[in-house]
Amino acid sequence: MRIAALLTLLALPALAQPPADIVILGEVHDNPDAHLGQAEALAALQPTAVVFEMLTAGEAARADADRTLIEDAWEASGWRDFPLYAPIFDALGDARIIGAAAPRDAVRAVYGDGPAALFGEDAARYGLDKPLDAAQQTQREAQQFDAHCQAMPLETMGGMVAVQRYRDAVFARAALEALEAYGPPVAVIAGNGHARTDWGIPAMIARAAPEVTTHAIGFVEARADTPFDDIRVVPPAERDDPCASLTNN
Template sequence: MRKRIRILKAAAGAAGLAALGLSGAFAGDLSAAAERLRGADVVILGEVHDNAIHHQRQAELLAALQPKAVVWEMITAEQAAGLDPASLTDAEQVARDLDWANSGWPEFSLYAPAFAAASGAGQYGALVPRAEASSALEQGVAAYFGAKAAARFGLDQPLPEAEQAAREADQQANHCNAMPAEMLPLLVDFQRLRDANLAAATDKALAETGGPVAVITGNGHARIDRGLAVYLGKARPDAEIRSLGQSEDGQISGTFDLVLEAPAAARPDPCLVFQKNN
């Protein structure tokens, strides 16, 4: 049975946490986290996408663990293949190469430290292209994924009824209770597709580099009770997979091998966009 470990509960302040240098207690806890993660075939480094502390920690852990490959939730396989390893420390160049300004992700400055820390690794992307998302849902995510691959990663199997209901409730809550009920199964399906796509990219990275592989992704995909580890575990039952979740003010959903805590990032109310659209 996996054990969830809570390593760090950080307080805000300290000059912006030493301008995200993560010194003192942060450095000690990151060292402990690195040792806990070290030796796994796959290390999943979760995040809240707009939390700068989470991204700085990911960069520190990539530097400590030195994976052979890094899988990114935020970019496609084609984008990853086009990256120049020698340029990953040049934030402006990487942002241009990835057309980050039009990606819909938070500003690239948050992700720049992790890309720089990954410069010695092979780069893999797992994002389902926006242009293909509608088609995937229309034909069914298992069909889109391919029958053979869907069977290998377990995407062809429906969720147990209780889990499906729980996931639909989570999707409704995540969308500020503004989603029509008929949309919820599609949202769950697409989340599963993204998990499976992350698992497939990680599987490819393992096959091509021998590992270890690090995955940079949101906490929802990093959780071991639902996320990409479930699908990768079906394809590679002997792989050692360890997952880090990163909370905000102690709040995080799901199960992880360890959790690092940090203050919440300042952000506007995400539900305002739904209120404006009503």
């Protein structure tokens, strides 16, 4: 009943004709209905490859080589409960599994060295060699501040923004490499913050490879002004107050 109702809500058969070379499927990480929606989108899209925010290249290669090891690779990643994501893997078909999670030591180093130094020689292609304009920097720092429950000093959010830019560029590069290797369409599974069209993965791809088309779908719990090409509203997940552990003494 729950899946049937969700399919009616999402009208996912519209994805049977690939809307773009690369389709980014955003998510609320702990929302099972968002993952059901992503799974049905993949089943309709039938991508050649699926890029995962959650898996490193090594973890994904292990899962891709032997599908019986998918859950083991997932557990090794340290990501959230596998059952939430199991429908996505069940919907992969013959799609290759690609990992785009940056190594933890690289992510930590971004705070001190900046995203361009860690990204490598293609940093300029993705715009990492230049600072953001002041208005966007301020907006993104404020959003990070709110996302972290205003429990960390606002002046530390610049590092969070740098990490976000670095990760978006890494995900975009992995998607472009998958597109070159396997052809369209390629799908990307990532959080909604990475899927937004103004400065997330789609924007990075548009800058690095303007000839490549993208389509970003945000699976969200409520409509907001976050820019996506398409928005699918899913029922809110039941969860404890995510800020309680950060704001309570």
